[in-house]
Amino acid sequence: MAETRGRDSRNELRKMALVASPAPAAQAAEAELRQRYEWTDIGDADVIIALGGDGFMLQTLHLMLDRHQIRPVFGMNLGTVGFLMNEWRLDALSDRLQRARAFSVTPLRMDAETIDGERYSSPAINEISLLRETRQTAWIEVSVDGRVVLPELVCDGVMAATAAGSTAYNLSAQGPILPLGSGLIALTPISAFRPRRWRGAILPETAKISFRVVDPVKRPVSAVADQREIRDVSVVNISIDRSIALTLLFDPEHALDDRITMEQFAV
The missing domain is CATH 2.60.200.30 (Probable inorganic polyphosphate/atp-NAD kinase; domain 2)
Structure with missing residues (x-):
């Protein structure tokens, strides 16, 4: 049975679209998520869930720019590095979206x-x-x-x-x-x-x-x-290009600004 979609801060349903890289791990995760949650097309979505690695995240962002359908993106890592992605988990996606921190990126x-x-x-x-x-x-x-x-x-x-x-x-x-x-x-x-x-x-x-x-x-x-x-x-x-603002969503414990800061101390 599909889990109820997440709600935003105004208690309105957040319609989710799902995209995945062609990698086998991402395709398997996509199949699991489609059984668990309700989904819509990108044009009707409030948020996009992207499964893959950093390269696929960039591909997804460029696809939105090409289609002029810019939506917040919550990525889950099923690639190699996944610096722009969150941890892959099947459960509690609605709660994660409610708690997610938003970061604006200007290209x-x-x-x-x-x-x-x-x-x-x-x-x-x-x-x-x-x-x-x-x-x-x-x-x-x-x-x-x-x-x-x-x-x-x-x-x-x-x-x-x-x-x-x-x-x-x-x-x-x-x-x-x-x-x-x-x-x-x-x-x-x-x-x-x-x-x-x-x-x-x-x-x-x-x-x-x-x-x-x-x-x-x-x-x-x-x-x-x-x-x-x-x-x-x-x-x-x-x-x-100040005419464009892209929004990436991250788990609070996995936020992009913290990850960039910690990279300065990586050895």
């Missing part, structure tokens, strides 16, 4: 132009990265708020990361961990060769970042907004 916006003059725009919840496409190192001019701050960054790549994404690829590239709500963006090089001593920068989220690829034909570069790649870019402009 970056990438506006890219290719060497053929094509233009693309895409949001990024975690990071926007530029990556060399061949064995040739990338040569990238970096500007902030219209001022050239690095005339020539010779590297494998460079990225701009949000606070929510600062513990992902950014951290692997030895970038800084940013507290949630800090209003900051991490600008982090990937295997920088020159200038040798530049290790990145921390910028206010009001900053407008521009990357211009020097000699993009000989040294081609791709731009990736989370999981979306644009190849052979010549210019990439990045800024916070």
